[in-house]
Amino acid sequence: MTVDNLINWFPFGAEWPVLTFVTAVIICALPVFLFIAVYALVAIYAELKVSSFMQDKVGPMGQGVGLHAWKFGILQPVADALKLILKEDIIPDLADKKLFVMAPFIVFVGAFISFAALPFGQNIIIADMNIGIFYILAVGSLSVIGIILAGWSSNNKWSLYGGMRSAAQIISYEIPAGLSIISIVMLTGTLSMQGIIEFQSGTIWGVLPNWIIFNNPFSFIAFFIFFISGVAECNRTPFDIPEAESELVAGAFTEYSGMRYAFFFLSEYAEMFVISAIAVTAFLGGWNSPISGFMNSSGWGVFWFMLKSLSLIFLMIWFRWTLPRLRVDQLMSICWKVFLPFSLVNIFGVGIWSLLVG
Amino acid sequence: MYKYFNNIFVAISSILKGMSITWRHMINIRKGNVTLQYPEERWPRPERDIGFDLDSYNVIRSRLQVDIDDCIGCLKCERVCPVQCIKIVTTKAETKGEDLPDIGHTGITSNGTKKALIVSRFDIDMSECCYCNLCVYPCPEECIYMTGGPNSHKHPIDYEFSQYDRNDLIYKFAKDVDDEKISKYVSKKIK
Amino acid sequence: MGVIHGDLMTLNIGPQHPSTHGVLRLKVKTDGEIISEVEPIIGYLHRCFEKHCENVTYDQVIPYTDRCDYIASMNNNFGYAVTIEALMEIKVPERVEYIRIIVAELNRIASHLLALGTYGLDVGAFTPFLYMFRDRERILDLFETLCGARLLYNYIWVGGLSHDLPRDFVESVFSFLDYFEPKIEEYNELLTYNKIFIERTADIGVLPPEVAISFGVTGPNLRGSGVKWDIRKDDPYSIYDKFDYDIPIGAGEMGTVGDCWDRYYVRMVEMKESAKIIRQALKGLPAGDVHQALPKKIRPPKGSIYKRTESPRGDLAYYIVSDGSPIPYRLKMRSPAFTALSVLGEISQGWMMSDVIAILGSLDIVLGEIDR
Numbered sequence: 001m002t003v004d005n006l007i008n009w010f011p012f013g014a015e016w017p018v019l020t021f022v023t024a025v026i027i028c029a030l031p032v033f034l035f036i037a038v039y040a041l042v043a044i045y046a047e048l049k050v051s052s053f054m055q056d057k058v059g060p061m062g063q064g065v066g067l068h069a070w071k072f073g074i075l076q077p078v079a080d081a082l083k084l085i086l087k088e089d090i091i092p093d094l095a096d097k098k099l100f101v102m103a104p105f106i107v108f109v110g111a112f113i114s115f116a117a118l119p120f121g122q123n124i125i126i127a128d129m130n131i132g133i134f135y136i137l138a139v140g141s142l143s144v145i146g147i148i149l150a151g152w153s154s155n156n157k158w159s160l161y162g163g164m165r166s167a168a169q170i171i172s173y174e175i176p177a178g179l180s181i182i183s184i185v186m187l188t189g190t191l192s193m194q195g196i197i198e199f200q201s202g203t204i205w206g207v208l209p210n211w212i213i214f215n216n217p218f219s220f221i222a223f224f225i226f227f228i229s230g231v232a233e234c235n236r237t238p239f240d241i242p243e244a245e246s247e248l249v250a251g252a253f254t255e256y257s258g259m260r261y262a263f264f265f266l267s268e269y270a271e272m273f274v275i276s277a278i279a280v281t282a283f284l285g286g287w288n289s290p291i292s293g294f295m296n297s298s299g300w301g302v303f304w305f306m307l308k309s310l311s312l313i314f315l316m317i318w319f320r321w322t323l324p325r326l327r328v329d330q331l332m333s334i335c336w337k338v339f340l341p342f343s344l345v346n347i348f349g350v351g352i353w354s355l356l357v358g
Numbered sequence: 359m360y361k362y363f364n365n366i367f368v369a370i371s372s373i374l375k376g377m378s379i380t381w382r383h384m385i386n387i388r389k390g391n392v393t394l395q396y397p398e399e400r401w402p403r404p405e406r407d408i409g410f411d412l413d414s415y416n417v418i419r420s421r422l423q424v425d426i427d428d429c430i431g432c433l434k435c436e437r438v439c440p441v442q443c444i445k446i447v448t449t450k451a452e453t454k455g456e457d458l459p460d461i462g463h464t465g466i467t468s469n470g471t472k473k474a475l476i477v478s479r480f481d482i483d484m485s486e487c488c489y490c491n492l493c494v495y496p497c498p499e500e501c502i503y504m505t506g507g508p509n510s511h512k513h514p515i516d517y518e519f520s521q522y523d524r525n526d527l528i529y530k531f532a533k534d535v536d537d538e539k540i541s542k543y544v545s546k547k548i549k
Numbered sequence: 550m551g552v553i554h555g556d557l558m559t560l561n562i563g564p565q566h567p568s569t570h571g572v573l574r575l576k577v578k579t580d581g582e583i584i585s586e587v588e589p590i591i592g593y594l595h596r597c598f599e600k601h602c603e604n605v606t607y608d609q610v611i612p613y614t615d616r617c618d619y620i621a622s623m624n625n626n627f628g629y630a631v632t633i634e635a636l637m638e639i640k641v642p643e644r645v646e647y648i649r650i651i652v653a654e655l656n657r658i659a660s661h662l663l664a665l666g667t668y669g670l671d672v673g674a675f676t677p678f679l680y681m682f683r684d685r686e687r688i689l690d691l692f693e694t695l696c697g698a699r700l701l702y703n704y705i706w707v708g709g710l711s712h713d714l715p716r717d718f719v720e721s722v723f724s725f726l727d728y729f730e731p732k733i734e735e736y737n738e739l740l741t742y743n744k745i746f747i748e749r750t751a752d753i754g755v756l757p758p759e760v761a762i763s764f765g766v767t768g769p770n771l772r773g774s775g776v777k778w779d780i781r782k783d784d785p786y787s788i789y790d791k792f793d794y795d796i797p798i799g800a801g802e803m804g805t806v807g808d809c810w811d812r813y814y815v816r817m818v819e820m821k822e823s824a825k826i827i828r829q830a831l832k833g834l835p836a837g838d839v840h841q842a843l844p845k846k847i848r849p850p851k852g853s854i855y856k857r858t859e860s861p862r863g864d865l866a867y868y869i870v871s872d873g874s875p876i877p878y879r880l881k882m883r884s885p886a887f888t889a890l891s892v893l894g895e896i897s898q899g900w901m902m903s904d905v906i907a908i909l910g911s912l913d914i915v916l917g918e919i920d921r
Contacts, residue, residue: 053387053628054380061395155558161582161902237673238745246568246671247906322380322739323373324746325673327903328582339365379739380676383897392683401690429892440609490703491711492614504697 014265030036030128032115040269041077043313048076050314051321080351084265087258092155092288095255099153104256105264110143111270118277119193121287121304122298126159132193133185136278137178140233143267144170147235147242147252150264155257166242169232172332176339180222183343183350184212184282186217197286211285216357218349225339225346227312230275232331234268237320241328257321276312277305284308412493418504419489420517424484424531428467428475428501431475435493435502443486447479449540460541462533477532478540484519485527557585564593568671568906573890574906582901583911587894591887591919597912602880603617606624607633607847608707610880615701617882618918620663621861623656624694624704628858631786633707633865636854644837645709646788652695652704654823658729659688660861661769661816661823664913666906668813669740671910672749672903677740684732687725694718698890708842726824733821741817750813751804754896754908758807764895765888768863768914769819773799773812780859792829794822809911816913848875862886862913882921886914 006024018022052059060073091100117132119125129135151163185191188199202210213223232239233279243251253264280286285308287301326334383390396399429447451458455465455472463476494503521527562568562575569575572593598617602610614625626651627649634641666681675888689699694715696704700890740746758774771778779796781789797818799811824909849871857866863885870879889912 050384051675053384055676056383056387056390056392056683057679058387058391058393058395157558164581240673244673244903247903248672249567318377318380321676322376323674324669324740324743324749325903326745327749327901329901330748365744371827372742372744376739376743379735392686438609440605440612488612488616489698489701490615491697492609492612495711 001345025092027114029112031241032112032126034272036112036115036266036270039273040266043269043272044077044080044265045074046314047317047320048073050317052087054318054321081262084258084262089260090255092255094155096153096155099149100255101260103153104149104260104267105146106149107143107146108263108267108270110139110141111144111267111274113139113142114274115270116275117193119281119286121301123302124302125194127345128194130195131191133181133196133278133282134191135149136274137174137181140271140274141170141174146267150256151242151252154252156255158248158254159252160248161248162242162244162253165244165248166235166252168328169235169239169241169331170252172335173229173232174337176225177345179340179347180229181278181282183219183222183346186347186350187212187354193281193286197281197288200285201288207260209285209288209290211288213283215318216350216353217345218353219283221342222346222350223279225343226282227275227279227315229335229339230279231316231319232335234271234275234316236268236272237315238323238326239285239331240320240325241331244325246325272313272316273309276309276316279312280305280308377383381490388439419491421484421503421513421519422487422493422502422529423499423513424480424482425468425512426477426480426531427464428469428499428535429477429531430467430471430473430499431477431481432498434498436497439494440492441486441488443483443488445479445481445483446466448475448477450474451476460542461535467501467543469499470472471499476540478535478537481528483528485524555580560685562905568910569916570667570910570914573914573916573919575907575909577894577903582903583907584897584900584902585899587905588611589786589890591890591916594916594920596921599882601695604874604876604878606860607849607877610877611706612701612703613704614882616917617884617900617921618860618862618865618886619700620915621656621660621839622700622702623704624660624858624860624865626702627653627787627862628856628865630705631858632705632854632856632869633849635856636849636852636869636871637707637844637847639842641708641842642648642807642837642839643788643835645839645842647830647834648710648714648839649705650787650789650792651827651834653828654687654700654830655691655722657823657861657896658820659685660690661820664861665736665740665813666815668907668910669746670911671816671906672746674740674743676748677736680732680739684729684801687728691721691725693719694721706843707847708844710839713839717774719834722827723830726828730821730824733817737817741814742840742914749804749903749907750809750911751906753804753809754900754911755805756807756812756896760892760895761807763894766863766892767885767888768859768861769815770812770863770889772796773815773911774807775799775801775811780857784857786856786858789826791833792826794825794829797822812911812913819845846875848873857883860885862915862918863889884918886912886916886918890914890919 006027025044049059060076062073064218091097114136115131116126117135119128119132147166148163151161151166154160184196188196190196190199196212199213200209204210204214208214212219214220235242242248248254253261256264264358287305289300289304369455431446433446433448436442436444436446451463454474456506457463457465458476461476464473466472491504497503519527555826557578557580560577560579564572564574564579572736574590576588576590577584577703598613601613611626611629614629615622618625630649662681662685666678666685668676669675669681670769692702692704693699695718696702696711698704756770756774758771758776761771761776766774767778775798777796777798780786782796797815797816799806799808801811802806802814803810803911849869850872851873853868853870855866855868857864859865865885866883868879868881868883869877872878893909893912897908900908
């Protein structure tokens with residue numbers, strides 16, 4: 001299922017090309033938006049519960065009168081969302097109003113349009129572009145512009161700090177992330193998401209799944225470099241430097257409330273999914289089953305893809321509730337002094353490896 | 359160079375160590391959970407019977423209670439209060455130790471002391487109270503106490519006495535009678 | 550290429566800010582992320598403690614001392630009681646001395662747990678904070694059985710205690726210590742030796758011993774700078790000289806001597822030492838009456854006294870002038886957190902925004918005591 005298929009399928013495609021295109025895009029975008037909303041509710045609930053369990057508490061157990069869903073607090077994210085929707089939308093007097101209003105949507109768009117190239121299953125991808133992974137890396141950075149705009153337009157010193165830190169952060173983590181993806185592209189010889197996943201079908205020596213992470217030692221390291229840079233891209237602890245709540249109050253989001261704040265929240269979780277999905281696609285075999293030939297039909301593909309992505313999201317949550325926060329210059333020094341040399345060596349190593357072995 | 363790789367190794371191992379701790383806590387949540395669901399469950403209150411031969415001591419800090427029938431109006435609690443949240447007004451009764459049912463005045467306390475004073479006002483402002491328990495110790499009749507200890511059977515132990523209006527936190531313990539009625543029984547000398 | 554010097558930006562951290570540990574305002578001049586000047590502005594929690602004390606009798610002062618350093622009320626009561634006893638030359642029974650030391654050291658553990666937990670929070674680690682609060686809660690439960698109050702105890706009185714230990718108190722303290730001592734190892738693994746935490750704290754905010762001494766910094770902050778100074782050892786009050794314990798000092802294990810990590814770690818080790826003292830005191834607890842030496846009326850002779858004690862934050866001292874009446878003529882409290890805060894501007898220059906928060910947290914200030 002792709003946009004191209006839809007466009008071709010429409011009977012009036014030739015007469016009204018623009019209308020057809022817009023309809024097709026909307027038909028694809030709606031389920032994605034619904035998916036993000038539902039997934040964000042699940043992820044927020046998981047974050048609440050996992051963090052509570054790690055801290056010896058029980059987490060949400062009930063939401064007051066009328067919202068008691070059983071007794072596990074399942075409706076907590078719904079209640080949170082309701083609260084955020086019903087809250088007053090405050091725009092500071094001296095804020096740059098246009099940018100202030102725009103910023104949350106830019107942040108969200110950055111995460112949202114990445115979903116277009118995510119391969120959820122064998123045939124379930126909105127647009128199987130031949131530059132898929134490159135496209136995601138490119139538009140994924142868009143959200144940083146939103147954060148900088150939010151920080152600037154709030155007319156608040158804390159927000160400005162948050163925005164500037166975010167700008168300083170992106171140039172550090174994007175480079176190792178991109179370089180570790182390059183080493184994958186060298187192996188697979190394609191930028192298309194489906195192509196990368198198809199490369200990973202089958203097994204190594206009949207035991208290990210033929211995932212890129214197991215392909216050679218260099219790509220094993222590349223996975224961690226990419227994933228940790230991805231955590232930085234999501235602004236999650238230990239890299240939640242732009243919003244560092246004990247230093248910058250709420251960083252770039254200090255002045256936001258209500259629905260606009262909810263959009264930042266939503267896009268953080270959406271971005272987590274995108275990062276996990278790329279990591280799954282590029283390193284963990286995408287929708288391939290871990291055991292060759294076991295539950296490997298196209299329907300199960302969605303299951304495996306989601307399972308792998310959600311485990312990586314769990315890993316991010318786990319990081320967050322264990323580790324302290326890094327300082328902004330320490331993030332840079334890690335990225336430039338550790339990740340960058342390692343990923344350069346990786347590219348070299350993968351090249352040699354595929355020359356000798358592959 | 360050694361330092362560089364050692365740093366990376368230390369970072370990875372210490373992070374893994376920390377993550378194993380949080381993981382252990384997460385899977386042992388049933389054993390390790392410390393939360394109580396507050397309105398439904400509460401922490402058990404500590405044992406108030408403190409042992410030894412100190413039964414008269416009152417080791418609980420909650421709402422102050424006054425048994426006004428036992429109060430002789432000695433003003434000791436008012437004087438000892440560090441924040442002056444107790445206000446007492448007394449007038450001298452005409453006859454010592456006589457019941458005055460008209461204004462709800464009992465003449466003799468439960469300890470057998472004959473009262474010489476009519477307590478016409480006994481207010482405690484619990485919003486000012488600092489729960490230091492100092493007023494409880496000097497009382498000769500043990501009529502002012504924080505609920506608990508030997509007095510726990512008289513009133514329920516009440517930690518959660520919140521009010522919408524601050525004035526509702528001023529507890530008036532004296533019998534509610536107007537001054538004219540009291541003035542009938544007041545000693546002539548004072549007048 | 551030259552360096553561009555822009556204007557400095559003035560930034561107010563506080564009075565409402567998540568990491569100022571109360572209502573403190575820091576006026577910070579920043580050059581981007583770099584801090585060039587920090588000026589702490591205090592007084593938001595001023596409650597006229599000293600002036601109040603000139604209007605109430607000596608025994609009514611004790612609830613007020615509770616409210617100065619509200620994290621370690623027992624130690625405040627203890628210091629005040631010791632001072633008045635020295636002025637009136639009261640000899641308190643031995644059982645009282647033992648119980649005082651037990652509760653004061655328990656409160657020291659509780660106070661350090663709060664300091665370390667919130668320090669973890671300052672550098673972004675949330676989980677250790679809740680673990681430490683969970684254990685602090687058990688100490689507060691012990692105090693609740695002891696005197697009914699969880700935070701503001703009014704327990705140590707001049708010449709004695711408000712009441713004796715409850716039944717089974719000794720056993721429950723022992724079982725608490727058995728539970729607590731292994732937990733310190735867990736904190737160490739989770740936070741102390743975490744590489745990110747070390748990166749954030751080691752070599753940051755170095756407080757050289759000379760600077761510390763010249764500013765009058767005391768307590769764990771001074772010991773973190775490698776100066777072995779503890780009132781419990783160097784000017785023993787009560788019966789601290791009877792016990793066997795060590796004074797941990799900062800050794801620069803992870804960076805320079807006197808950095809944030811050293812101050813943090815000194816507190817961590819001090820909790821172990823306090824547990825040691827409590828164990829010895831519980832074993833040697835004599836029988837007796839705790840009310841024996843309570844004076845009928847506290848009316849110290851004419852004169853003045855300055856007596857210092859070791860609170861969890863350092864050198865807590867009371868200066869009391871008595872004119873022979875039941876009301877103190879003048880009462881001055883030397884607050885250790887005040888001197889600790891005063892050194893902040895000196896040691897946080899040139900560090901980054903995040904480091905100032907880390908340095909402030911490592912000084913472990915309590916605004917109730919600073920403003921009084």
